[in-house]
Amino acid sequence: MASIALSHISKSFGDTQVLRDVSLSILDGEFVTLVGPSGCGKSTLLRILAGLEAADSGHVALDGRDVTAVRPAHRNLAMVFQSYALYPHLTVAQNLATPLKLRDLGRTGRLPVVGPLLARTGYGAIGEQVRVIAGILQIGHLLDRKPGQLSGGQRQRVALGRAMVRQPVAFLMDEPLSNLDAALRVHMRSELSELHRRLGATFVYVTHDQAEALTMSDRMAVMMGGNILQFGSPAEVFADPRSLAVAEFIGSPK
Numbered sequence: 525m526a527s528i529a530l531s532h533i534s535k536s537f538g539d540t541q542v543l544r545d546v547s548l549s550i551l552d553g554e555f556v557t558l559v560g561p562s563g564c565g566k567s568t569l570l571r572i573l574a575g576l577e578a579a580d581s582g583h584v585a586l587d588g589r590d591v592t593a594v595r596p597a598h599r600n601l602a603m604v605f606q607s608y609a610l611y612p613h614l615t616v617a618q619n620l621a622t623p624l625k626l627r628d629l630g631r632t633g634r635l636p637v638v639g640p641l642l643a644r645t646g647y648g649a650i651g652e653q654v655r656v657i658a659g660i661l662q663i664g665h666l667l668d669r670k671p672g673q674l675s676g677g678q679r680q681r682v683a684l685g686r687a688m689v690r691q692p693v694a695f696l697m698d699e700p701l702s703n704l705d706a707a708l709r710v711h712m713r714s715e716l717s718e719l720h721r722r723l724g725a726t727f728v729y730v731t732h733d734q735a736e737a738l739t740m741s742d743r744m745a746v747m748m749g750g751n752i753l754q755f756g757s758p759a760e761v762f763a764d765p766r767s768l769a770v771a772e773f774i775g776s777p778k
């Protein structure tokens with residue numbers, strides 16, 4: 525797992541500057557949320573960290589290594605999107621195995637047939653990894669189902685599992701719970717916190733929901749208008765907001 529350093533990141537789309545000299549240091553194993561109102565630049569900052577978007581200026585470092593010019597696939601970060609992006613025609617086990625099979629594809633140049641192979645070998649070595657991850661996520665009993673037969677929360681866990689099989693150095697999540705209904709969202713908050721504890725992995729989590737940020741993060745970066753206004757523990761930010769804008773967004777007592 526990795527520490528993350530974003531330094532002096534600026535980004536404009538046309539005439540609109542969406543990130544203004546943003547710097548942020550995240551510790552190895554930390555759960556950090558980027559929180560702020562819609563349009564403040566959270567997703568753009570996360571995409572720059574992932575390498576999916578290039579900054580106009582500034583640097584990205586993982587474990588002290590400058591990866592600003594490194595392509596997304598070689599940063600070994602797992603991006604979990606709000607749309608779960610599961611293959612509807614494959615089972616949960618096959619969905620979990622697909623990234624591993626694709627990695628093999630890179631080595632051999634041939635795409636192994638995921639489905640029949642898994643069925644024949646009783647999962648084999650890849651199956652073992654899939655089973656371990658399914659166990660951690662408590663979806664071991666769902667391995668033979670298709671995504672259409674799962675609840676939203678279960679699909680969310682499969683998506684996380686798909687990210688985990690690559691053994692990434694950090695998990696990046698952009699509003700991963702926003703498609704879920706309110707009750708499930710609250711339930712998944714504690715599941716994600718628990719998962720973070722068990723994995724000890726670095727999580728960078730984007731949300732516009734201050735309650736999510738306050739309940740889940742080790743530290744939260746409150747963003748507005750392309751700046752980080754405050755970065756600290758939920759207790760610090762809530763009890764001691766450094767500006768009226770932060771206080772109003774977080775809902776601190778005045």
Ligand code: ADP
Binds near residue numbers: 560565568569
């Ligand atoms: P957030 O995730 O906080 O809602 P975003 O990072 O998605 O904010 O967007 C920040 C601003 O940048 C918004 O005004 C958005 O419209 C603009 N923006 C984001 N991506 C693009 C793009 N590819 N082209 C043009 N404008 C964009």
Ligand code: MG
Binds near residue numbers: 566567568698
């Ligand atoms: Mg966004």
